[in-house]
Every structure is written in C-alpha cells, then in structure tokens.
Amino acid sequence: MYPLLNSPLGIGPVTVPNRIVVPAMVTRLSGDDGFVNSHIIERYRRFSEGGAGMVVVEASSVHGGRSGPLLKVSSDEFIPGLSELSAGIHDAGGAKAILQIIHFLKVARSGWRQMISDLAIDELEAIPGLFAAAAQRAERAGFDGVEIHMAHAYTLSSMLSRRNRRRDHYGRTLENRLRLPSLVVDAVLDAVGPGFAVGVRFDAEECIRRGYSVADAGQFAARFADQGVAYVSLSAGGKFEDAVHRDGKPLYPYTGFSGDRCMPGDSYPDATNIWMAEAVRKEVRRRGFFTPIIGAGKISTASLAEGVLERGAADLVGMARGLLADPYMPLKIADGRADEVVRCIYCNVCKSLDENFKTVVCYLWPKGALHAPRPNEARAAAIWPASGSGVQAEPGIGDVRIRWSAAEGDVVGYDVLRSEDDGPFERLTSCTRTAQLDNTVVAGRDYRYLVIPYDSSGARGEPAFAVEGAIAVG
Ligand SMILES: Cc1cc2nc3c(=O)[nH]c(=O)nc-3n(C[C@H](O)[C@H](O)[C@H](O)COP(=O)(O)O)c2cc1C
Numbered sequence: 001m002y003p004l005l006n007s008p009l010g011i012g013p014v015t016v017p018n019r020i021v022v023p024a025m026v027t028r029l030s031g032d033d034g035f036v037n038s039h040i041i042e043r044y045r046r047f048s049e050g051g052a053g054m055v056v057v058e059a060s061s062v063h064g065g066r067s068g069p070l071l072k073v074s075s076d077e078f079i080p081g082l083s084e085l086s087a088g089i090h091d092a093g094g095a096k097a098i099l100q101i102i103h104f105l106k107v108a109r110s111g112w113r114q115m116i117s118d119l120a121i122d123e124l125e126a127i128p129g130l131f132a133a134a135a136q137r138a139e140r141a142g143f144d145g146v147e148i149h150m151a152h153a154y155t156l157s158s159m160l161s162r163r164n165r166r167r168d169h170y171g172r173t174l175e176n177r178l179r180l181p182s183l184v185v186d187a188v189l190d191a192v193g194p195g196f197a198v199g200v201r202f203d204a205e206e207c208i209r210r211g212y213s214v215a216d217a218g219q220f221a222a223r224f225a226d227q228g229v230a231y232v233s234l235s236a237g238g239k240f241e242d243a244v245h246r247d248g249k250p251l252y253p254y255t256g257f258s259g260d261r262c263m264p265g266d267s268y269p270d271a272t273n274i275w276m277a278e279a280v281r282k283e284v285r286r287r288g289f290f291t292p293i294i295g296a297g298k299i300s301t302a303s304l305a306e307g308v309l310e311r312g313a314a315d316l317v318g319m320a321r322g323l324l325a326d327p328y329m330p331l332k333i334a335d336g337r338a339d340e341v342v343r344c345i346y347c348n349v350c351k352s353l354d355e356n357f358k359t360v361v362c363y364l365w366p367k368g369a370l371h372a373p374r375p376n377e378a379r380a381a382a383i384w385p386a387s388g389s390g391v392q393a394e395p396g397i398g399d400v401r402i403r404w405s406a407a408e409g410d411v412v413g414y415d416v417l418r419s420e421d422d423g424p425f426e427r428l429t430s431c432t433r434t435a436q437l438d439n440t441v442v443a444g445r446d447y448r449y450l451v452i453p454y455d456s457s458g459a460r461g462e463p464a465f466a467v468e469g470a471i472a473v474g
Pocket residue numbers: 023024025026027058059100149151201235262263264296297298299318319320321322350351354360
C-alpha cells in the first residue's frame with residue numbers, strides 16, 4: 001500500500017526514509033527566552049516516533065530581537081538545547097531533523113510594524129551573515145539541515161513580495177526582489193558542510209491583491225535550485241498586508257484571507273494549494289532541475305498524499321495540522337491501520353492558540369494533554385454504554401442536531417459520518433463533545449448519520465446509527 005509515500009528520497013546530501021514531512025509548526029512551548037525545554041523535545045520526538053520521514057522544527061530566530069515564545073538560534077548559548085532536540089528526534093525514529101530559521105521585523109501592539117523599506121542597507125546586508133551563523137549552529141547541534149524561511153509575512157518573504165517597493169537594487173523588479181534571498185542561500189551554503197541539507201520555504205502564491213503568484217514562484221524556485229538548495233517547500237499566503245488588527249495585539253499575519261489560504265480551514269477543499277506546488281515543480285523541471293518539491297495544505301490521508309505523488313504534483317507531502325492531530329499517522333498507514341488515524345478537522349484551534357501566544361495543542365487530543373496520546377496508551381477500548389448509544393438526529397430549520405450518550409472506556413472523541421440520499425457514509429467531522437450540529441444540509445435531500453467513538457490510541461469502537469429512516473431537512 002502507498003508505495004510512493006513509503007519510499008525514500010534524497011534531498012541533497014540527506015536521504016529521508018519516506019515522503020511524509022512535518023512542516024514547521026510553532027508550538028509556543030518555549031519560554032520568551034527561546035531555549036529548548038523538555039516539552040519541546042517531547043513534541044518533536046513523537047513526530048519521529050510516529051514515523052514521519054522529515055521533521056521541520058518550528059521557525060527559530062536567527063537574530064536577538066524580542067519574539068515572545070519562539071525558539072532562538074541566534075547565539076551559541078542555544079546549541080546545547082538544540083543538540084538535545086535533534087538527538088531526541090533521531091533517537092525516537094528514523095526522521096531527519098531540519099531546523100527552520102527565520103528573520104522577522106518588529107511588530108507592536110498598536111498595529112505598527114517595521115517594513116523592509118525601513119531597513120538601512122547595512123542592516124539588510126547583515127542578514128545573510130545572521131542566517132549563515134544560525135545554520136552553522138544548527139549543524140553543530142546535530143541537525144541534518146536547515147530550512148530558510150522565506151514564506152508568509154517575514155523579512156525574506158517581504159523581499160520576494162510583489163509589494164516590495166524598495167527603491168534601491170533590493171526592490172521592485174523580480175531580480176532585485178530575489179537579491180537578498182539569493183545572498184542568504186549562498187551565505188548559508190558556503191557556511192555549512194557538504195553533508196548538511198539546505199532547503200528553502202516560500203509562498204507559491206501570496207494570496208493578496210497585487211501579490212505574486214506561481215509565475216514568479218517558479219522563477220524563484222529555479223534560481224534557488226540553480227544555487228544548489230536541497231529542496232523547495234511551498235506554502236501560500238499568511239501576509240501582513242490583509243491581516244486584521246485586533247485591539248491591543250500585534251498584527252497576526254494569518255487573520256485575513258491570505259491567512260485562510262495558508263492554513264485552510266474546514267470550508268476549503270482537500271489539498272487546496274497543491275495546484276501551486278504542481279505549477280512550480282513543472283517550471284523547475286522544465287528548466288532541467290530535479291530539486292525535490294514539498295507541497296502542503298489540507299492533505300491528511302494516505303490516499304490523498306499518494307495521489308499527489310503519483311501525479312507528480314510534489315515529491316514530498318507536508319501534513320502540518322494532520323500530524324499535529326495524530327503524529328502516529330505514518331506508522332498507522334505503514335501498518336495498514338489507516339482507519340485508526342485521528343483525523344484533523346481543520347477547526348484551526350491550533351492556529352488561534354498560536355495567534356494568542358498560547359501553547360499550541362490539538363482540539364482532538366484528550367482534555368488538558370500537552371501532547372498527542374501514544375497509540376499504546378489507551379487503557380480501555382471505547383464502547384457504548386449498556387443502555388446504548390442513544391444517537392439521535394433532530395432536523396431543525398436548515399440544520400440537523402445529532403446527539404448521543406457518552407461512550408465508556410478511554411474514549412477521547414467521536415467520528416460523525418453522514419450519508420446523503422442513501423449514498424455511502426462519509427466523514428462529516430470528528431469532535432470531542434457528545435453533540436454536533438450539521439449546518440451543511442440542504443432541503444430536499446435525505447440524510448443519515450453514524451457516530452463512531454474512538455479511544456486515545458485512535459482505535460474505533462462500534463458504529464452507532466442515528467436513525468433507521470432518513471431525515472429530511474426543512
Ligand atoms: C499552529 C501553526 C503554526 C505554524 N507555524 C509555522 C512555522 O513556524 N513556519 C512555517 O513555515 N509554517 C508554519 N505553519 C504553516 C504550516 O507549516 C502549514 O504550511 C500549514 O498549516 C498548511 O498545512 P496543513 O494544511 O497540512 O496544516 C504553521 C501552522 C500552524 C497551524
């Protein structure tokens with residue numbers, strides 16, 4: 001099953017054991033001091049233990065500025081903690097450990113933010129050296145590589161942006177916009193040894209008005225491929241330009257439409273952004289480069305991921321929130337237990353925790369847990385009580401309310417499935433409560449519901465049907 005997904009691939013000098021990537025995800029588990037702690041190590045160990053091929057550790061700052069709870073790699077004092085982190089990832093499983101490195105500008109609670117046009121030439125030209133020093137520290141700390149963060153709202157992304165209006169040779173034209181990011185890539189490649197992978201991540205489309213799209217992104221990717229990067233990872237959106245300012249909070253670049261496109265929520269289709277990766281990859285290949293491309297964005301099942309690889313849309317598949325929900329997904333897939341995966345519902349609770357500088361956890365984890373449960377942690381299987389599941393579905397005006405009794409055992413959640421007009425049951429959502437409102441029904445069709453409890457390891461209990469007959473919505 002899933003032969004491509006489970007096959008190894010070389011990214012520059014490093015071989016990853018399979019094509020499943022944990023893209024960078026800020027955890028907010030570090031203190032404001034930016035040091036690695038035991039919770040961070042545990043979070044990343046689980047991704048590797050769970051069978052991912054490559055774990056990209058969250059954005060870590062290359063410079064000393066204040067950043068709230070974010071990892072730092074801006075001086076040698078961070079090396080011991082980062083060494084423990086890379087060792088934790090390597091000891092726990094076969095994943096390669098990549099550190100994402102970031103430079104960002106200042107933001108204030110008033111909504112003010114520093115712009116790239118505010119940077120003096122000497123400040124700008126100091127940036128490649130900061131990235132190079134950070135990459136060397138990551139190498140000394142035992143990481144397999146670094147990923148240069150050029151995506152979303154941060155300094156290098158703002159340089160690449162079509163909104164970059166700097167009036168010197170770092171702005172406006174495509175070549176000028178590429179200049180600083182290219183200097184960073186060269187500086188990092190020069191600073192590290194030949195066995196160390198240097199990847200880049202940038203937006204395939206900015207998803208803002210007057211922003212760039214895949215035509216520019218293809219050119220960026222070809223340039224970085226020509227410079228010798230180990231891989232190109234593609235994201236989308238996440239910009240300050242359309243962010244919504246909330247009183248008393250610094251601007252968060254994922255609050256506008258481009259933020260939705262970066263972390264597409266439940267209303268978006270599966271694999272929302274993969275067409276972008278496909279277009280960029282095509283351009284890179286057309287120019288004769290074989291640099292691996294990573295695509296991401298609402299890809300949460302093995303069959304979807306295998307399909308992406310089969311049709312050549314990407315070479316590796318990033319699953320951020322999907323692997324946050326269940327870091328053991330790759331092992332379950334490899335063991336033929338894909339039906340035990342706790343599947344992300346893209347509710348974006350994790351995103352709003354990040355926005356509020358709170359510890360990033362998943363809504364589908366047991367209440368109060370700091371990490372996803374291990375598959376062997378369930379103490380008792382999820383079963384319906386002797387009195388029955390009590391599943392009922394009540395049609396309302398334009399919606400259906402489904403309720404059921406709490407299952408017993410080590411139950412953490414429920415899958416809710418729905419059949420329309422006697423069709424097959426398909427997953428509607430998963431939840432941790434014992435009720436769910438279905439507000440995506442339309443009049444004139446018949447619906448049936450099915451609720452399946454699952455325990456903390458993801459093992460499912462008996463399905464319970466809501467009604468014998470079908471429900472017609474008014
Ligand atoms: C809580 C959270 C934190 C994130 N932090 C980062 C980050 O540090 N660097 C980055 O490049 N992307 C970050 N992302 C974006 C993800 O890497 C990924 O591109 C996005 O979630 C879409 O993939 P998905 O649909 O598989 O979740 C973050 C996403 C989430 C939900």
